[in-house]
Amino acid sequence: MAFFSSLTPVFVAIVCVLIGVILKKTNREKEKRDTTSKPISRPWVDEDLRDGTDHHLEEEENDEEWQGLDENVAHVPFVAERYSEAEMIKRSRSFYELLSKRRSVRFLSDESVPREVIDNVIRAAGTSPSGAHTEPWTFVVVQDPDLKHKIREIVEEEEEINYKKRMGDRWVNDLKRLRTNWVKEYLDTAPYLILIFKQVYGRLPNGKKKTHYYNEISVSIACGMLLAALQNAGLYTVTTTPLNCGPQLRALLHRPVNEKLLLLLPVGYPKKDATVPALTRKPLEDIMVMM
Numbered sequence: 001m002a003f004f005s006s007l008t009p010v011f012v013a014i015v016c017v018l019i020g021v022i023l024k025k026t027n028r029e030k031e032k033r034d035t036t037s038k039p040i041s042r043p044w045v046d047e048d049l050r051d052g053t054d055h056h057l058e059e060e061e062n063d064e065e066w067q068g069l070d071e072n073v074a075h076v077p078f079v080a081e082r083y084s085e086a087e088m089i090k091r092s093r094s095f096y097e098l099l100s101k102r103r104s105v106r107f108l109s110d111e112s113v114p115r116e117v118i119d120n121v122i123r124a125a126g127t128s129p130s131g132a133h134t135e136p137w138t139f140v141v142v143q144d145p146d147l148k149h150k151i152r153e154i155v156e157e158e159e160e161i162n163y164k165k166r167m168g169d170r171w172v173n174d175l176k177r178l179r180t181n182w183v184k185e186y187l188d189t190a191p192y193l194i195l196i197f198k199q200v201y202g203r204l205p206n207g208k209k210k211t212h213y214y215n216e217i218s219v220s221i222a223c224g225m226l227l228a229a230l231q232n233a234g235l236y237t238v239t240t241t242p243l244n245c246g247p248q249l250r251a252l253l254h255r256p257v258n259e260k261l262l263l264l265l266p267v268g269y270p271k272k273d274a275t276v277p278a279l280t281r282k283p284l285e286d287i288m289v290m291m
Helices: 002-037 085-100 115-125 145-166 168-176 215-232 246-252
Strands: 137-142 192-199 201-203 209-211 259-267
Touching: 085 215, 115 137, 115 192, 115 215, 137 145, 137 215, 145 192, 145 246, 192 215, 215 259, 246 259
Parallel strands: none
Antiparallel strands: 137 192, 192 259, 201 209
16 A cells, blocks of 8 residues: 555656646647638638629639749839829819719610720720739620620520519619619620629649639729720720629630629610610718818
8 A cells, every 4th residue: 555655646747747748739639620621711802792603612622722923023113194283183173074974874876886995995994903913804805796695695584583583672673763674685786795704813824723812802993994994985884793694604705713704894885865864973072081
């Protein structure tokens, strides 16, 4: 008994040390499992702007390796054009007055538009800023009549379901005053359809995926610049977001799985008898807060 009594404190100490080692190892393994199983945080992904066309397993395979941009970009002197205050006021007012005439036009003529104008307005949209300068946009311009009609068939089929089932009474009622429905004649008559796709990721020369930070916000900014460029050129459009048409239109236009349709713009001149709703815009004091 005396022998075992003398060994008990030593034995207890050894057991405590062993338990501590085992617990420490177990905690490390648990942390490792938690780290590997937890999805990588990508705060630049527009989680709040996702739509019904997202297919994560198809488009963002978990076993593929991602790689960021690591090239060393040279910086060059920046030369800015500076205007007098009077000229700044004049130019800002003139630009506002130009854009204030922009309206969503649903009655578009089939009159031809110079191709060079379309090239230039898309060049203008391509000057838009983007997250880490990834330029995550693709502008698909459709002028083939048969292809335009196929697009119309896809859009109208889905839009009829949207109006009757998906959108809900409140949304449909809010649209009644604009006299819009699922019939989209302008998809046939407009000389050009511009479909803007966001690239949810890119590809590097080595085949790895390239991160496209805030791709939806970046492409949305480019769309705004495109609308301004169209107005500046004397062309008109109506912004359409074809709900639930993205996958079908992407397949029709042979776009890769990393691209998702964000916006569809029919582009052309208004018909001579075109009408628009008599709407007004909010005054400056309702949209600007000066601190």
